[in-house]
Amino acid sequence: MNLLYANDRPGEYPASWYAATATPLAAFPPLQGEAAADVCVVGGGYTGLSAALHLAQRGFSVVLLEAHRMGFGASGRNGGQVGSGQRLEQDDLEQIAGREDARRLWDLGEEAKALVRALIADHAMPVTFHPGIAHACWHEREVAHAEANAEKLARDYGYTGIEVLDRKAIRALIGSEAYKGGDLDRGAGHLHPLNFALGLAAACAGAGVRLHERSAVTRIEDGPQPVVHTDQGHVRARHVILACNGYLGGLEPQVAAKVMPINNFIVATEPLGERAKEILSQPIAVADTKFVVNYWRLSEDNRLLFGGGESYGYRFPDIIKTVSKPMLQVYPQLKGTKITHAWGGTLAITLNRLPCFTRPRPNVLSASGYSGHGLAMATMAGKVMAEAVAGQAERFDLMASLPQPRFPGGAALRWPLLVLAMTWYSMRDRLGR
Template structure:
């Protein structure tokens, strides 16, 4: 089964609140005939669009091939949270790569958030960056560690935008008895992700990038000049960037061995009375909780509850996404039980075995950046910029990310599904117990 069409129509965005409230650029033409360029980018999400924009600003001739529409995948469907840090906490990174490189990875994460802020301001002001992410602990025993981690970031990393939150304040801020404390990070925030993707696409085309939609790559031959084929075009490029994330499928086996697609789901309620909405999330922050299968939620600009949660591991989305996601939402907000759901949608993201992004050189002139594991709004945007730097000959930051180990899934592509399902079942059971 084909990930690109298993749950979506060719050339159509999902029926999400994001798609309903964003004006799509283009449509851009299909790639046809023979095309020559300096860089061919495969994938029109945050990584690909950011890379295209930054390369064009450096004077490179760029062709971007998107199998569907720009922002079609996880970039245009996610929870919109722009988080600081990497997907792993600094304690784990210090153990994995040492304190020196862990500090560099932390600094990159801060840069990634600032980059999103800057690009929103310059190219997508309607994406509406809002400050603050609450990290909410669903077990009392997690709170001391969360508070200690905030103090570690304060003291050892000089980061003063995160602070501990006790039980009473957490319940006040997010209007639910489900949480026992946590942290508030005012360095992060949240945006309308599809409007952001569209802003990047418009900015890239204004700089001369040739975006070609409905142009799925069907073949690639390595060499000093890389030959890329679609159904209707042949592209010759000096450099290539694979930027497909969860929608890669089996197009490139070296990436697929380390980056696996999983599905996640979001619903949007009807607009809520403003006073009622403010009782649910009082200061407009985004919220992400401590469950292994994370619940994440925030209020939209028109006071809808945007609630994400639940995962699945086959190609097909479930038939009733509303039912699937309403269950965790009502566990946190039973006061929404009579509230109508106007939109419900799913998307496919790319995860790695250790949840760190997979950056690599597949050949000297063929790079990849993906596998953001649910932390991609900021890091994918910076990942595209770092890939552009590497193609331009400044590879230090890209190579730092590439040095972080991203192991192959045990059993390879064939066995990763059943092994992941078994692991996820165990962790979801642990959450419940």
């Protein structure tokens, strides 16, 4: 199944609240005939657009190919959360990479957040960064863990932006009786994800990047100067950057063996008006501790944007039904509230939840598999790959040195095995274990 087309119409954004409220950006023409560049970037999401922009700013000629529209994939559909650090906590990273490299990974994550904010400011994007992400804990043991993690970050990493919340405080903040406590990270934040992607695309165009939409890549021809083919043309380049994430398909089997696409879903309610203050007393975003994570925030017009729900299969389910169930578990007071938008999208995970940076072929770089922590890190990944193309590969090599196991079962069995694992962990969620 080609996920580029399984759930979406060619060249059209999904019917999301983001697409309905995005600042318009004129379409870019498909690639026609032959082109040449220093670098060909495949994928018009955060990773690819950031790579293209940073390369162009370094003086490289760049062609970027996007199968649909800029920001079409997970970059334009996600929960908009700009989280701290990496997807894994620092305790885990210290065990995997050692204290020194764990520190470098933390610093890279902090720089990623700063990069997002700097890009918004430097390019006058129509994007507002709202500070604050709360993590809501279902169990008392998770509250204790959150407190220990906040203490560790303050003690060992000098990060003092996290406030630990008891049951009373989390209820006052998020208006739900479901949680035992949690924390609030003031250094993280949230934004309109599609407008950020479109802002990056506009910045790329202004920097001289040749952007092509409706230009799905069909194959890459190896050589000293790889050739990237589409149905209507090809690009000859000295370097190729793969920035496809969950939409990679069979383009690069070495990456596909380590990075798995999965779907996720979000709904938007009608504007809540004064009721919005009962849902979130502050303009923050929230994610909880369930294995199948619930995450939410209020839009600028006081809609609840709520993501979550389980679906096993690559075809999108009844999204309203799928997401309304966990939403009403968290906020039963919203029963009967109208859902105005419902959409899904494909992200990518890795087996150990660390992003996959690799050189799958000569003169080809790839970064993907952000495992739900991609807004800041994907943007940073683009900058890091631009550095590597320019001969400064230390940070790319740090990320590429992290262990990245293949999914068991190969292409045929990896999805059924993941379904079994997700079923088990979601059952534990329901049983409260």
